[in-house]
Amino acid sequence: MALDLRTEKVPGNPVEVISGPGALAQIFTYTDKLGCHRVLVVCGKNVSRLPQVASLGEVAPATTTVEVFDQVEPEPSDRTVAAGGEYAHSRGADIIVAIGGGSSMDAGKAIAAEAGQEGWIFSQECAGQPTTVPDTVLPFIAVPTTAGTGSEVTPFSVITFTETHHKLVLNHESFYPKYALLDPTLLTSTPRGAQVAAGMDALTHAVESYISKEATGPSRKRVHEAIKLIARHFRAAVRNTGDLEAQAGMQRAAMMAGLAFSVSRLGIVHAMALPLSALFDVPHGVANAILLPFGMEFNRPAAMPEFANIGAAMGVLDDEQSIESASRQAVAAVRELAQDVGAPRRMSHVGVDKSAIGRMAADAIESPHISRNPRTVCMRDIIGIYEQAY
Ligand SMILES: [Fe+2]
The missing domain is CATH 1.20.1090.10 (Dehydroquinate synthase-like - alpha domain)
Structure with missing residues (x-):
């Protein structure tokens, strides 16, 4: 298998996929393409300490700021989504970049929506009801550190609702990432x-x-x-x-x-x-x-x-x-x-x-x-x- 960087888009799916070693280093090319300059990285504590992630703020272009919300837990909850949305809003984030396993991808998608309307996530807790989203959903880039969920190319976000212990699959076309960066070097420390x-x-x-x-x-x-x-x-x-x-x-x-x-x-x-x-x-x-x-x-x-x-x-x-x-x-x-x-x-x-x-x-x-x-x-x-x- 060739291990150089490649870009592809599959018919019927809107996500542009960039894959190969070093894909994460290209992140600001893609935030820039989307006209976004206030990046919020959504991840868990361990991923936030990876050198490639911890250094993003230093390697970002002068016009771009990078903030990190590192509170994502395994099987992310509605409360984490609410906290992340509030953080994104308070920092004026204009794009969400989720780096991590399925939990971070799922949380990142929901945080991108929650940033547009405080408390939105709590309105989604009804099994079987179609997912609705706020008028504004921030653009979202997925950078997986595990090979499993496939969330980087799907419109799904799985969230656990704390009060009822329900785990619901939210599903909306706004949850498709704009880009997915598949960098295999990120998996080596998982x-x-x-x-x-x-x-x-x-x-x-x-x-x-x-x-x-x-x-x-x-x-x-x-x-x-x-x-x-x-x-x-x-x-x-x-x-x-x-x-x-x-x-x-x-x-x-x-x-x-x-x-x-x-x-x-x-x-x-x-x-x-x-x-x-x-x-x-x-x-x-x-x-x-x-x-x-x-x-x-x-x-x-x-x-x-x-x-x-x-x-x-x-x-x-x-x-x-x-x-x-x-x-x-x-x-x-x-x-x-x-x-x-x-x-x-x-x-x-x-x-x-x-x-x-x-x-x-x-x-x-x-x-x-x-x-x-x-x-x-x-x-x-x-x-x-x-x-x-x-
Ligand atoms: Fe699954």
Whole structure:
């Protein structure tokens, strides 16, 4: 894979993607193109200390100021969005640059809206209602430090509402970043556990997107590429976080899966993963890693040819197999990959209380992802999968 800087835009998606080592160093070229000179970086504490991030204020052109809001926590809350919006407003920020994992991307998108209207985020806390945004939403640039969420090319922002413990997916075209800068050197200092969770999230996006009822020819083509890249690079990226080719491969896979699921949406695994994070602070990617093999096994009867294709993309099939056996092998390959990278395997290992299964199932069944799942889902199915995965 070439590791020089490249710029691309995928048909049907508005985000211009700049990828390659050193992409972050180009940031002020793009803030300048947008006519913005008062940058607010949105990130977590650890990312704010990375040399490439800490030095942004020093390397910025004289006409540009850089402020940092470093209060983003894992699974960002409505209160963090409110605090970030207030900070952006008080500093006169005219652009948000989110640097970090999915949490920072999600928070950055919502902060870009909150900066335009104080208290906006609290008006969005109603499951099932369409997302509305203020008249003014600041432009937003995404700089991911994990390869997983795909948030850099999607219009989604996942926010946890503190009072109700609901984790809701906000979805508005204003949340598309103007630019995404994919710099693999930023991934080399991301902790291994976060890389595993992120990669499993990307794999879950890819699988659920491929079998979604709303998958299209182009979305499946992108996911096919994403799965091939994950099968080729995930183990190496986790084994040696300094492997730039592997990191770039995973970054590309996460982006391709993000492009696909922004069209196809997801399925039962994401619907069931969100309550684990909202109620027990299980990182999103870890929740997906645990639930993915069980969700695949549940869906397998309804999507055997698709699963066979997923197995082919992972390179684990031979020509003589029946579709049925190939679909089983795809599930086994995902299980094996998750095991090889050291992903957690049971809900009981990550602090989930078994007595909450009923409540989590009631939340999961309300998720819009359920309607895209290839197999019809009822409460009893969801409870059964949670119990298997416990
Ligand atoms: Fe996800």
